[in-house]
Amino acid sequence: MAAQAAPEQLLIARVMLESPLPQLDRLFDYAVPAALRGQATPGVRVKVPLRSAGRIARGYIVETTEAVEYSGTLSEIDEVTSSVPVLTPAVWNLARRVSERAAGSASDVVRLAVPPRQVRVEKAWQLEQQSENPPVEYRANPTVTGYGERIIDSALDAGKRVAVAAIPAVHEVSPGVWVGRWAVTLAEAAARTLASGRSAIVAVPDYRDQQQLIEALAVLVPLDRISQLDARQPNADRYRAFLRCLEAAPRVIVGNRSVVYAPAENLGLIAVWDDADPLHNEPLSPYVSTRDVALVRQEQSGCALLFASHSRSTWLERLVEIGYVAPFAPDPAVLPHVIPTADQPGADAAAHARIPSAAWNTARRALEDGPVLVQVARPGYAPVLACQDCRTPARCRVCEGTLRLGGAHQTPSCELCGAIAADWHCRHCESTRIRLVTAGTGRTAEELGRAFPGVRVIVSDGERPRLTVDARPALVVATRGAEPVAAGGYRAILLLDGERMLARESLTVAEDCLRWWSNAIALAAPRAPAIIVGVGGALARALVTWSQHRFAAAELPDRRTLRFPPMVRLATVTGRPETVEQAISSLPDSVEGHESATIDVLGPVDAGDGLVRATIRFDYAFGSEVARSLRSSIIRNSTGRTKRQTSKATGTKTSFRPPPVLRVRFDDTEILE
DNA sequence: AGCACGCCGACT
DNA sequence: GTCGGCGTGCTC
Numbered sequence: 143m144a145a146q147a148a149p150e151q152l153l154i155a156r157v158m159l160e161s162p163l164p165q166l167d168r169l170f171d172y173a174v175p176a177a178l179r180g181q182a183t184p185g186v187r188v189k190v191p192l193r194s195a196g197r198i199a200r201g202y203i204v205e206t207t208e209a210v211e212y213s214g215t216l217s218e219i220d221e222v223t224s225s226v227p228v229l230t231p232a233v234w235n236l237a238r239r240v241s242e243r244a245a246g247s248a249s250d251v252v253r254l255a256v257p258p259r260q261v262r263v264e265k266a267w268q269l270e271q272q273s274e275n276p277p278v279e280y281r282a283n284p285t286v287t288g289y290g291e292r293i294i295d296s297a298l299d300a301g302k303r304v305a306v307a308a309i310p311a312v313h314e315v316s317p318g319v320w321v322g323r324w325a326v327t328l329a330e331a332a333a334r335t336l337a338s339g340r341s342a343i344v345a346v347p348d349y350r351d352q353q354q355l356i357e358a359l360a361v362l363v364p365l366d367r368i369s370q371l372d373a374r375q376p377n378a379d380r381y382r383a384f385l386r387c388l389e390a391a392p393r394v395i396v397g398n399r400s401v402v403y404a405p406a407e408n409l410g411l412i413a414v415w416d417d418a419d420p421l422h423n424e425p426l427s428p429y430v431s432t433r434d435v436a437l438v439r440q441e442q443s444g445c446a447l448l449f450a451s452h453s454r455s456t457w458l459e460r461l462v463e464i465g466y467v468a469p470f471a472p473d474p475a476v477l478p479h480v481i482p483t484a485d486q487p488g489a490d491a492a493a494h495a496r497i498p499s500a501a502w503n504t505a506r507r508a509l510e511d512g513p514v515l516v517q518v519a520r521p522g523y524a525p526v527l528a529c530q531d532c533r534t535p536a537r538c539r540v541c542e543g544t545l546r547l548g549g550a551h552q553t554p555s556c557e558l559c560g561a562i563a564a565d566w567h568c569r570h571c572e573s574t575r576i577r578l579v580t581a582g583t584g585r586t587a588e589e590l591g592r593a594f595p596g597v598r599v600i601v602s603d604g605e606r607p608r609l610t611v612d613a614r615p616a617l618v619v620a621t622r623g624a625e626p627v628a629a630g631g632y633r634a635i636l637l638l639d640g641e642r643m644l645a646r647e648s649l650t651v652a653e654d655c656l657r658w659w660s661n662a663i664a665l666a667a668p669r670a671p672a673i674i675v676g677v678g679g680a681l682a683r684a685l686v687t688w689s690q691h692r693f694a695a696a697e698l699p700d701r702r703t704l705r706f707p708p709m710v711r712l713a714t715v716t717g718r719p720e721t722v723e724q725a726i727s728s729l730p731d732s733v734e735g736h737e738s739a740t741i742d743v744l745g746p747v748d749a750g751d752g753l754v755r756a757t758i759r760f761d762y763a764f765g766s767e768v769a770r771s772l773r774s775s776i777i778r779n780s781t782g783r784t785k786r787q788t789s790k791a792t793g794t795k796t797s798f799r800p801p802p803v804l805r806v807r808f809d810d811t812e813i814l815e
Numbered sequence: 816a817g818c819a820c821g822c823c824g825a826c827t
Numbered sequence: 828g829t830c831g832g833c834g835t836g837c838t839c
Contacts, residue, residue, distance in 0.1 A: 157839080163816070170839040193818065193838040212839050781836065
């Protein structure tokens with residue numbers, strides 16, 4: 143450690159390359175030329191030579207050092223693209239951990255975290271930076287209301303992880319502006335964090351939720367303290383909002399799933415609304431959901447973490463049960479008025495479309511007073527296999543997976559483990575007759591409207607979403623998930639397609655339905671009746687007593703017995719048969735210190751195109767071992783052998799690599815559908 | 816990806 | 828003994 147710093151001490155930049163190639167997923171050392179010394183700081187975008195000068199790769203400087211880690215000749219950084227440090231150390235650490243967890247590339251995660259550069263936007267932002275305005279004043283000491291005196295506040299102030307049951311009501315945040323009460327809770331939590339001088343990230347599933355949250359926030363924090371980071375906004379707007387997050391002043395950063403990667407300085411809170419919504423599942427590699435990213439980031443940063451929903455997911459329930467997340471419920475309690483009718487749709491009321499007469503009468507009466515919500519299933523379900531006699535969905539007798547019909551006249555086989563269901567019989571009624579349930583397109587809104595002559599009908603669905611409706615009488619027909627917020631709340635709610643929604647083939651149908659129904663019921667006016675048709679049992683009980691977490695808790699023992707998520711984790715491996723075989727055989731079979739942890743493999747099953755897919759199930763303790771093993775299989779596969787092919791028609795010889803196929807995906811719940 | 820290196824068959 | 832095709836492996 144002698145002071146031997148020569149005047150021209152070598153400066154090394156460790157660079158993450160922007161490349162999808164798994165074998166390039168590590169840091170590369172480059173020498174920083176004297177001319178670039180001032181700009182070559184961690185987080186900036188650079189261009190570097192890669193393999194024989196001339197080829198240029200883009201990347202980010204992750205760190206600078208004077209210690210050479212590489213024992214070869216160093217190339218020099220070609221260019222510092224921009225002096226803005228867009229990849230902050232915290233986000234880099236998050237990206238690395240998240241990618242390791244999912245056997246993916248850090249650069250894939252960074253791609254989600256850092257929006258593409260917009261030169262004009264960046265220049266404008268840099269100019270604005272120099273003439274910074276004075277700090278704004280926040281409303282003093284905001285508090286989270288509706289959960290008892292300072293209960294949530296003190297949990298958040300202590301940097302805890304909490305699962306909050308949302309308050310099932312609507313709320314008028316400013317004259318004429320109504321939002322779900324949940325949005326107020328999240329806004330209050332964010333405002334409190336901001337007032338303490340720290341930033342908050344709030345992730346919501348979609349744009350409609352984001353709108354409500356922004357409206358709730360607008361009355362609590364100054365507008366210029368709010369950033370919206372939304373994948374559907376234009377690149378320029380997104381990059382502008384992203385750059386503002388890099389500023390030192392605390393902010394509330396709102397957006398959909400990738401907002402959990404926002405570069406918030408001094409992060410005090412991550413809040414996630416409705417973590418089980420499938421929109422929180424990232425469709426891009428390495429497919430890590432908002433919930434998992436939030437958990438990793440909370441662990442790294444020590445910020446508070448708040449999950450809120452009307453219906454607790456089984457994933458969160460597991461975390462509550464192991465004591466990792468603390469549960470909170472509204473105080474005073476708010477109990478919606480839910481009325482289940484076991485009547486089959488249309489059984490007693492042909493005159494009223496398929497609405498049972500009790501529900502029809504309730505709706506008729508409520509329509510004199512204000513809007514009534516009718517929730518219907520989304521049209522066009524994929525055909526599923528079910529018992530012909532009792533309609534129980536058909537499941538594999540080996541592993542409880544979903545049965546699928548491969549071809550038109552084939553014997554059904556298990557989608558998960560591939561077992562042929564030759565001697566299938568229904569577990570519920572012992573029938574041996576199986577049938578294809580082709581769910582129709584459903585009744586149209588017009589048909590429903592005809593049941594209530596003379597009433598204004600408003601439709602809200604995926605194509606024509608409607609965010610709000612006023613307080614005047616109207617029949618609001620909405621597909622699940624697209625229900626508008628009504629001023630003052632709906633005077634009655636009819637959940638019509640219970641049976642059809644439950645017929646969907648998925649491990650998670652019950653909890654999905656509970657979530658869809660709960661979210662709709664939460665839009666009711668105080669004590670307005672919510673009638674759910676054709677649903678009984680534990681699901682109806684959970685809704686009537688408004689204790690969805692108990693339903694989630696009751697699911698877990700079964701999942702543990704069956705070795706299904708969230709009690710174990712899953713990873714699917716797709717590729718050529720030999721490749722998948724190799725990947726499976728190199729999996730570890732034990733983890734030191736966790737001798738009771740187990741791992742098993744289902745399949746492989748045919749995945750089309752000459753590919754197969756295997757599903758690996760493993761205990762949480764196995765996570766990093768499995769990820770590391772699969773990662774090295776991916777690298778081995780992508781650097782592997784070539785195959786030569788001679789074209790017989792032309793006689794030309796071509797040498798090419800078959801596209802290396804070994805796709806790994808962790809925690810994909812859709813595989814169970 | 817794209818390019819260099821090296822190992823094995825056919826040639827001056 | 829040497830040229831070059833193509834498979835293999837590496838990229839700071």
